Amino acid sequence: MRQDAPTHPSEPVTLAVIGCGQRGKAYTEYALRESANFKVIAIAEPRPKTRKNFKDAHLIDQTLVFNTWQELHEASAQTLKTIGTRLSDAIIIAVQDHMHLEVVLAFAEQGYHMLCEKPMSTNVADCIKVETAVKKAGIIFGMGHVLRYSPYTKAITEIIRSGSLGQLINIVHVEPAGYYHFAHSFVRGQWAREKESCFSLMTKSCHDIDILCHWLSPGTPTRVSSFGSLQLFRKASKPAAAGSATRCLECPMEHECAYSAKKIYLESVQQGIAWPANTIVDGIPDIENVTAALRNGSYGQCVYESDNDVCDNQVVNLEFSNGATASFTMVAQTSLICERQTRMHFAFGEIVGDMRTFTVTDFRTRETTKHSPKDEGGGHGGGDLGLIQSFIEAVRTNRQEPLGTDVTDVLRSHLTVFAAETSRLEGRVVDCVAFEKEAREKVAAL
Structure with a gap:
């Protein structure tokens, strides 16, 4: 196990969060409720509005707000080199699944304890590499197996x-x-x-x-x-009444469809229900932003015409x-x-x-x-x-x-x-x- 002395009982554990989306927010709500136990002191998030909202919620110093995990990693390397300490006690990895391996390897090498959102990685070899890196670093490792x-x-x-x-x-x-x-x-x-x-x-x-x-x-x-x-x-399951429509907002039978994006996102927003509309926009999920996402992005596509x-x-x-x-x-x-x-x-x-x-x-x-x-x-x-x-x-x-x-x-x-x-x-x-x-x-x- 990493040999530094544990955090003093009277001091909060400090964390850096890599990925400030739904899972990053879910894990750090506890910090807002119990700030004496742990504190988020650094973040890396590419979406500007999401990054700002997270920064403001946790009162993070602007010098510890980064656009990418690579920028945070470089800042950590400089801190380790100049004063011999890490930016935080641990990190939360909540980036896209295919990125888990590279982030784990990079920060394990710097000796960070880590909580990684599921899955470990997206192929067998990379999962084994995660195990090897964690054991070599002697760090605490948590996995998002929340059940x-x-x-x-x-x-x-x-x-x-x-x-x-x-x-x-x-x-x-x-x-x-x-x-x-x-x-x-x-x-x-x-x-x-x-x-x-x-x-x-x-x-x-x-x-x-x-x-x-x-x-x-x-x-x-x-x-x-x-x-x-x-x-x-x-596509074989697409109702004939939908015709050639490929997007819900243009579909003649949208109101009859169980999977209507208008029902799932726009009507939820109108009813004051945040999820899942809050995951498809950067920033506040209001009617204007959500409508734009449905007109232009994958979340407005017909489920029978998607490339899943x-x-x-x-x-x-x-x-x-x-x-x-x-x-x-x-x-x-x-x-x-x-x-x-x-x-x-x-x-x-x-x-x-x-x-x-x-x-x-x-x-x-x-x-x-x-x-x-x-x-x-x-x-x-x-x-x-x-x-x-x-x-x-x-x-x-x-x-x-x-x-x-x-x-x-x-x-x-x-x-x-x-x-x-x-x-x-x-x-x-x-x-x-x-x-x-x-x-x-x-x-x-x-």
């Missing part, structure tokens, strides 16, 4: 670890991505095309596979199979080393928006949950109890807040343990996702142990 950190998940995990219901034998877990959420992010948005980001099982659901691995630990995945495809969001290529439905079946099994489904066409549904089957009972509440049934007593863990605020049922709190504690104490995971554990769940996608593409059951061994050997041979 682990919500009060709901922690309460379920405590029951599993207690053994009160006996062995956990099977989990059925569903990620209802949400019809308009999927259209926003994975049809019109930055995760729509695999070559520019990654396949949807990784970008949307790597933390679902991770939580399954976490719950079934110390068992590890041994075999995986997967099936899935892009079923709806393609990632799966909108996928199933994954997992076998673990302890004999347990799990099934996972990600599907776009749902009314629920990311409100996971989970059933856990134990030797002597079951747990059924929906990310807000869960019931525990004990077969021996035939009693069912309902649990409603308190949501402390933040996204993902309090998971965003739980993760940043855990990360800050890890940095403050200079220990990885508060995060409850480490970079190798994170890598293993990512490799399970890659193995599942390999199964889908190649039509075979994949041996997870052999998959990891082969992947590591390939990187070692580079």
